[in-house]
Amino acid sequence: MDTRFPFVDWFRNASPYINAHRGRTFVILIEGEAVASGRSEQLIQDLALLHSLGVRLVVVFGIRPQVQAALAAAEVTPRRVNGRWVADRAVMATVEQVASHQRLWLEARLSLGLPSTPLHGVELNVISGNLVTAKPLGVREGVDFDHSGEVRRVRASAIEGLLDKGALVLLPPLGFSSTGEVFDLDASDVAQHAAVALKADKLILLGESEGLEDETGALLRQLSPYEAEPRLSQATPGSELARHLHAACQAAREGVARTHLLCWRNHDALLGELFTRDGVGTMITQHRYEQLRPATLNDVAGLLDLLEPLEQRGMLVARSRERLEHEIDDYVVIERDGMVIGCAALHAFSDAQLGELACVAVHANYRGGERGERLVEAIEQRARSRGIARLFVLTTHTAHWFVERGFAPASLDDLPPLKRETYNHARKSKVLIKALL
Structure with a gap:
């Protein structure tokens, strides 16, 4: 009896990518919407699979919808300028609380190892900390952004040391200053700077969009930064598309071999992009994939x-x-x-x-x-x-x-x-x- 399992053929075809990705460094951004929607469970399982296949993982997580919900519950309305909220004392207290809760939740899910779960037998050392230094945005166009900041430096050597020891590094959208202050950062900015500082092989941005499309609505599989940047000028300032496109183009220009725009709503997006020839999203790269x-x-x-x-x-x-x-x-x-x-x-x-x-x-x-x-x-x-x-x-x-x-x-x-x-x-x-x- 000839019983065929499509998975077996897929697994055979994926073997070149399994070998190619082993020992490589991937920086993966998971936006807060993925966690808020309940989609993060599958992503966590995929991350554990990548780790077990020898991929060195740095995971950046976003918290925007969670912070917005907490502020709404507290009847706090943050001031917004060009898509960024002004992180005053009230906003920053909420950001710190939500980021801490989200980090602990992710660490707990990545520690899950019950026999009935896909993570059974997988031991993940998840480490976070003061790995990103930041500076304030300051006063821009007459607006004092208070504790809204931007990345000053990623402590690449410290992260490399953790990766060398087999850890999965978790980075929140927070940065720390030399004066002991905490700043609210954009998660895609953290991911981009981490990928560049680590000379990562891939920067993967999981957001709402399936990728970039042409005029007919067909998915664009590959673009150079030069080809992608006109779309950046058309995107709404501060929107997820604008933030992800900026991060992808900047990372590609600064030496990250391949950046990927994927949709977290797609159950197979992460593994489909990494272990098939054509992928499922849009890749931005200075190097021609074809x-x-x-x-x-x-x-x-x-x-x-x-x-x-x-x-x-x-x-x-x-x-x-x-x-x-x-x-x-x-x-x-x-x-x-x-x-x-x-x-x-x-x-x-x-x-x-x-x-x-x-x-x-x-x-x-x-x-x-x-x-x-x-x-x-x-x-x-x-x-x-x-x-x-x-x-x-x-x-x-x-x-x-x-x-x-x-x-x-x-x-x-x-x-x-x-x-x-x-x-x-x-x-x-x-x-x-x-x-x-």
């Missing part, structure tokens, strides 16, 4: 996997491993997180100013994102740099696609002699040519 580059011999196995389905359908001529290895310098590939998802080749002919655009292929799961266009443009640029005046392509299935990109129908007589001699008449491939120079 890159187009010249192929190397290390790409041959990936090329074989990419091309085989298209060869079986008769869309491409079969290419052996030996042929790919021999012609590898002719190829460019699109690599996505270690996987070859697209390729194209330029075969030059010495007896004519004519080159062949060959083997244009994009993985079935990644079509529709203009990757084919990027591959053709890369080959055209390579051809021009070599003085090739015209490109030809032989195709059985996609003639219209190439015509839409400037190729025109041609005949066998227009091909170089060597290509005419090896033309496969059984395939009846159409010949198209495009002038480059």
